Amino acid sequence: MVTTDEKGPLTAKKKSVIIRSCDGDEFLVSESAAVLSTSLKKILEEKEDRLIHLSDIDNKTLAMVIAYLSTHADDGLSDDLKRSFDQEFVSGKEFDVLKYLVLATDTLQVTCLCYTVAKKMADIMKNKLVEWVRREFDIQNDYTPEAEAEIRRLDAWAWDDRQLEDD
Amino acid sequence: MEKQAAKRREEDGSSSMDRISNLPQPILHHILSFLSQREAIQTCVLSKSWRYRGSTRPYFEFRERCFNADKETFLSVMDKILHRYHDQKISVQKFLVEMSMVDSESISFLEKWIPLVILNKGVNTFILNFLSYTSAHFALPSIVYKAEFLKELNLKRCKLSQLNPLDEVLFKHLQKLSLTYVYIADETFEKIMSSCPLIEYVNLEGCEGLKNIKVNKAHKLKNFDFDDYLISKEEDGLSIEIDAPTVESISIMGRTNWFHHHKNFPYLKCLHLENVRLSTKSFDNFSFDYPCLEELELLFCHGFEEFRLLSRSIKHLTIAVDRSIKAAIDATNILHFGFISNFLPSISFRTTSSKWKSRIHLMDYVDVHYDASSSFLKLNELLKALSRSEISLHIEDHPLVVPDTYTGFNKPVVVENLIFGGHSSSSFPTFLNCLFHICRPKKIGDESFLVEEIEWEREDEQRAEFLCKNLLMEREMRRYFWQQDLEEVSMEAFDRNGKNGIPSRGQVCQNVLCQTINSNKIFAFD
Numbered sequence: 001m002v003t004t005d006e007k008g009p010l011t012a013k014k015k016s017v018i019i020r021s022c023d024g025d026e027f028l029v030s031e032s033a034a035v036l037s038t039s040l041k042k043i044l045e046e047k048e049d050r051l052i053h054l055s056d057i058d059n060k061t062l063a064m065v066i067a068y069l070s071t072h073a074d075d076g077l078s079d080d081l082k083r084s085f086d087q088e089f090v091s092g093k094e095f096d097v098l099k100y101l102v103l104a105t106d107t108l109q110v111t112c113l114c115y116t117v118a119k120k121m122a123d124i125m126k127n128k129l130v131e132w133v134r135r136e137f138d139i140q141n142d143y144t145p146e147a148e149a150e151i152r153r154l155d156a157w158a159w160d161d162r163q164l165e166d167d
Numbered sequence: 168m169e170k171q172a173a174k175r176r177e178e179d180g181s182s183s184m185d186r187i188s189n190l191p192q193p194i195l196h197h198i199l200s201f202l203s204q205r206e207a208i209q210t211c212v213l214s215k216s217w218r219y220r221g222s223t224r225p226y227f228e229f230r231e232r233c234f235n236a237d238k239e240t241f242l243s244v245m246d247k248i249l250h251r252y253h254d255q256k257i258s259v260q261k262f263l264v265e266m267s268m269v270d271s272e273s274i275s276f277l278e279k280w281i282p283l284v285i286l287n288k289g290v291n292t293f294i295l296n297f298l299s300y301t302s303a304h305f306a307l308p309s310i311v312y313k314a315e316f317l318k319e320l321n322l323k324r325c326k327l328s329q330l331n332p333l334d335e336v337l338f339k340h341l342q343k344l345s346l347t348y349v350y351i352a353d354e355t356f357e358k359i360m361s362s363c364p365l366i367e368y369v370n371l372e373g374c375e376g377l378k379n380i381k382v383n384k385a386h387k388l389k390n391f392d393f394d395d396y397l398i399s400k401e402e403d404g405l406s407i408e409i410d411a412p413t414v415e416s417i418s419i420m421g422r423t424n425w426f427h428h429h430k431n432f433p434y435l436k437c438l439h440l441e442n443v444r445l446s447t448k449s450f451d452n453f454s455f456d457y458p459c460l461e462e463l464e465l466l467f468c469h470g471f472e473e474f475r476l477l478s479r480s481i482k483h484l485t486i487a488v489d490r491s492i493k494a495a496i497d498a499t500n501i502l503h504f505g506f507i508s509n510f511l512p513s514i515s516f517r518t519t520s521s522k523w524k525s526r527i528h529l530m531d532y533v534d535v536h537y538d539a540s541s542s543f544l545k546l547n548e549l550l551k552a553l554s555r556s557e558i559s560l561h562i563e564d565h566p567l568v569v570p571d572t573y574t575g576f577n578k579p580v581v582v583e584n585l586i587f588g589g590h591s592s593s594s595f596p597t598f599l600n601c602l603f604h605i606c607r608p609k610k611i612g613d614e615s616f617l618v619e620e621i622e623w624e625r626e627d628e629q630r631a632e633f634l635c636k637n638l639l640m641e642r643e644m645r646r647y648f649w650q651q652d653l654e655e656v657s658m659e660a661f662d663r664n665g666k667n668g669i670p671s672r673g674q675v676c677q678n679v680l681c682q683t684i685n686s687n688k689i690f691a692f693d
Contacts, residue, residue, distance in 0.1 A: 096186060102194055118194070122201030130212055138185040142215050151212050155222070157244050158208035160235060 395421025
């Protein structure tokens with residue numbers, strides 16, 4: 001059982017863990033940052049092992065998640081600063097980068113970041129026509145024109161251009 | 168079902184080459200949850216693998232005002248979608264319905280579906296709002312109390328039924344409770360509060376039926392907002408009692424008695440009280456009761472005509488009163504002090520703060536017993552008490568009667584900003600004379616251009632002209648004693664579009680709609 005309590009001068013140095021990505025690179029992370037991920041917290045509670053291997057998260061994505069965790073573990077930063085960091089964190093990122101991030105945060109159970117990233121992905125799709133979404137994400141329309149028309153007919157209200165968008 | 172699922176997986180496989188479709192369903196549902204119901208439904212035509220995603224996301228959100236059809240269609244569309252959820256055994260996590268009016272059709276729709284949505288267990292957010300001011304209250308089915316996974320309950324114009332002693336409220340996960348124009352009795356509110364140990368946020372606005380609000384043993388409460396600005400038919404107002412050691416922000420607006428004696432709020436950062444009855448003793452143990460309080464707003468509260476306030480934590484303090492008060496304030500770390508009234512107070516201010524601002528806003532002089540010369544003396548005293556801060560003085564309307572003799576004033580106090588408002592009158596020059604005996608502004612502005620809607624009237628132009636003439640153009644004429652102290656005066660003028668233009672010396676301000684006499688130094692200071 002690992003605790004985050006620091007007792008005596010011997011353990012005064014902050015505890016840290018090593019996280020290895022699927023590419024084999026290793027990252028040194030403070031324990032206070034690692035435990036912000038519910039999955040990592042569980043692993044650390046279950047075994048003494050200081051090395052955690054994540055077989056499905058690549059270097060680039062892991063580095064980003066760790067940067068997020070470390071910032072949020074910093075007690076010196078105000079909540080406002082953390083919020084603006086979050087906004088900054090997802091702004092300008094490509095959809096594919098966000099996709100790996102959302103998968104990683106889902107695996108690692110970092111609820112806040114998962115929310116921020118999913119919201120950002122939705123913002124990219126918001127107020128866009130179906131044709132735009134298909135083109136942007138390379139979605140092959142495998143419906144026949146008749147089948148598509150039938151689906152539109154079933155929920156005709158959703159295709160009424162007079163509908164206003166919600167806030 | 169099995170077959171269908173297998174078929175869907177097959178279809179997923181065929182289109183897994185694109186950039187989004189192969190994300191796991193829960194993640195896609197999460198992403199879709201940020202879209203409107205309409206946009207979510209539209210994703211059904213993207214491709215076959217998207218056929219049921221948008222229509223099976225566990226979020227049900229419909230707003231009548233966004234729905235461009237009649238109420239019947241609105242209800243039938245909602246009915247159809249809820250049927251789909253019900254048939255496919257999808258539990259709704261978020262239920263949001265916003266309508267204008269309660270009528271028999273909406274009642275039968277809600278009475279049919281609310282129990283089904285609640286009994287399906289999954290609902291964590293329940294929002295039911297009726298927006299029309301003339302709408303009747305919708306009697307919420309008591310089955311809602313059984314929603315044990317509920318985290319957020321938000322109701323507008325609903326009526327919460329009286330609970331029997333045996334009725335159970337299963338809100339053990341509830342974090343956020345927001346009731347607006349809701350009819351709720353004291354006992355029901357108390358029972359709900361005592362059933363939700365995790366409650367963090369309580370918001371009560373314009374609720375009816377409440378007389379004594381008690382929030383006891385809310386050990387996770389962070390925010391408490393109460394707003395009763397319209398209702399409160401009670402003669403003595405309501406009473407509010409909060410026992411929540413973790414609370415960080417309290418806002419109470421309305422005729423209420425707030426019982427907080429012997430209560431200590433170790434984490435309270437923000438306290439906003441408006442129209443609340445306090446007592447002189449309310450502030451006696453201030454540093455002990457509110458050791459972390461940073462922001463205190465006391466707006467038109469009663470019962471504390473004379474008080475002492477001692478706090479090391481306060482950074483922002485705003486007091487608005489409709490009577491004269493006497494206060495001794497000792498705020499070591501103050502950053503901003505605001506005072507709003509038509510009655511000049513007697514305030515002593517102590518602080519070790521080196522850079523702080525104060526803003527004095529004097530409203531219309533409505534007091535019939537107004538005594539101009541004692542009023543100027545009081546203003547002089549107030550400015551002196553705040554003289555170590557960067558003062559902004561806003562005079563909304565100047566008095567019609569101004570004393571001719573000026574005696575007993577202290578040395579003029581430096582004021583960063585002096586702003587005039589209201590309507591000008593012929594007594595303005597005398598008033599200004601008097602004012603410049605007690606303060607020397609660095610900048611002079613006019614309210615008329617701070618507030619966009621204000622019509623620029625002839626009187627305001629006169630004031631602008633007077634200032635422009637005597638501060639800038641004809642300052643050498645020495646008509647007034649203060650003109651000899653004038654330093655580098657410059658003027659910025661704006662037209663209605665906010666365009667900046669400096670009028671030439673000869674140009675009288677006739678076409679200038681707004682102005683600031685703006686210089687680092689209007690006056691020569693010692």
